Amino acid sequence: MKQDARPVLYLAFMSLAGIFSPSCYAATPAAQSAAADDLRAAYATPQDIAEGKRVAAASCASCHGSDGIAKSKDTPHIAGQRPGYMLTELRVYQSGNRGNTPMNNAVKFLSEDALVKVAAYYASLDPASPASGSRAKGASAPDPVAAGKAAAAGCSGCHGDIGISDQAGMPSLSGLDPKYLIDAMRAYKTGQRKDDMMKTLVSALSDTEISNISLFYALQKPGKAKTPSPGDQAAGKSAATACAGCHGETGVSTGTAPSLAGQDAQYFLMAMRAYKSGARADEAMKAPATSVDETVIKNLAAFYANQQPQPPRVRKPLTTAEMADRCNRCHGVDGNSIDPRAPALASQRAEYMERVLRAYQKGERKSKAMNAMLDGLSETDIQGLAGHYSRMKARSVVFMPLPAK
Numbered sequence: 001m002k003q004d005a006r007p008v009l010y011l012a013f014m015s016l017a018g019i020f021s022p023s024c025y026a027a028t029p030a031a032q033s034a035a036a037d038d039l040r041a042a043y044a045t046p047q048d049i050a051e052g053k054r055v056a057a058a059s060c061a062s063c064h065g066s067d068g069i070a071k072s073k074d075t076p077h078i079a080g081q082r083p084g085y086m087l088t089e090l091r092v093y094q095s096g097n098r099g100n101t102p103m104n105n106a107v108k109f110l111s112e113d114a115l116v117k118v119a120a121y122y123a124s125l126d127p128a129s130p131a132s133g134s135r136a137k138g139a140s141a142p143d144p145v146a147a148g149k150a151a152a153a154g155c156s157g158c159h160g161d162i163g164i165s166d167q168a169g170m171p172s173l174s175g176l177d178p179k180y181l182i183d184a185m186r187a188y189k190t191g192q193r194k195d196d197m198m199k200t201l202v203s204a205l206s207d208t209e210i211s212n213i214s215l216f217y218a219l220q221k222p223g224k225a226k227t228p229s230p231g232d233q234a235a236g237k238s239a240a241t242a243c244a245g246c247h248g249e250t251g252v253s254t255g256t257a258p259s260l261a262g263q264d265a266q267y268f269l270m271a272m273r274a275y276k277s278g279a280r281a282d283e284a285m286k287a288p289a290t291s292v293d294e295t296v297i298k299n300l301a302a303f304y305a306n307q308q309p310q311p312p313r314v315r316k317p318l319t320t321a322e323m324a325d326r327c328n329r330c331h332g333v334d335g336n337s338i339d340p341r342a343p344a345l346a347s348q349r350a351e352y353m354e355r356v357l358r359a360y361q362k363g364e365r366k367s368k369a370m371n372a373m374l375d376g377l378s379e380t381d382i383q384g385l386a387g388h389y390s391r392m393k394a395r396s397v398v399f400m401p402l403p404a405k
Contacts, residue, residue, distance in 0.1 A: 038341055041083035041117075048120050052114075052119070052121030053121045056121050059106050059110065063102065064076075064077075064078050068122045068125045069128050070352075073351040079127050080123065080127030080128075080397075082337050082340045083123035083340050083399065084339075086119035086123055090110075090118070091115065093106075094115070124398075127344070127395070128347040128348075130347045130393050142319075144317055145219055145316060149216050152216055154201065159171070163217040163222075164224075164225060170267060172223075172225045172262060172263055174218075174220040174223070175261075176217060176258055177256065177258070177259070180258045181213075182211060189205075194279055215314070218311075218312050218314045222259075224309065225264035229265035229301065229305035230265070231301055232299045233303045235296075235299040236300045239303075240304070243300070247259065248261075251303075259309060262305065265301035268297075269301050272289050320385060323377075326373065327373070327389075331343065331345050334392040336395040340399050346392035347392060350387050350389075353386035357385065358382060361374040
């Protein structure tokens, strides 16, 4: 059988001593054969690069600069970008799959050979410097749970250190869905729920602090309130069948309604009375509260107080550093890709990266991997990621063909 004679790519790192060691890249003949077309720009000769420079001067430099360092916020730096990725992206723009943009028009009439050479030229340049000073953007997002714990320090006197009440009349907060707790605090803030002390306390909180506090309590291990619960639990269990549709059979909600399992009995009584009198305006609770008398409410309170609470299905958000660790699996340490087909992210313009990440998140750019990675990320997360990579030092790489064994 004839041996495959295609060259293997060898990766040489510039200014990476002590961080990476040179290594062979994707050396199997089958992989080389399937990817050879994408890697044409990685095999470029000095003559190809010189010709690519002439193409860049005529078609690309007005936006990306002859040195690949863009001056406009919406235009990416492409100096030092990985050659396989550059070529693939140029083809996507040329095909019109990114809509009608200046990029489509710039590459529309370029030949495949010209695309290869211009990709090789820009890939050969020294990359942009990291953003710093006034150019830096998107500080790494703080840990919202730690921030919530700090903001909730003033709540512990009434609600317990981790939101498990030990004072009759004070609700436990651990194990509550954060969306419910956010709505409840906002209701106190606006006066929709009447409580002068709570209104004073939450009025000083920003929306972010309210969100962080709610997340902190949702992620604490819930427990039963350490308070008395007089009443007939058996009778309460029977009466609770009418509440199960929203609050769960044992008071563990699986929806947006609050969980009642383990809740302080006295607080439950006070809340039901408020719904019954209209002091708490909630159409969904008005009729159920009005339909029961004080004895039934007391029995319900006893039943729910003695049920075991369960944590809500809430995922702890990742910090910017944790998100970046996931991105680095494909894009390289600190966004310095070692795969010629995967884009480098280090020192890229933050504004441009934000726009691209949003496009993947909305499905405007198609990539199953990217769509999945960005699912559920907030705007703050996206800004934090883009800012993080804009501040990373970009590293130059050279891909050199070696003959097969």
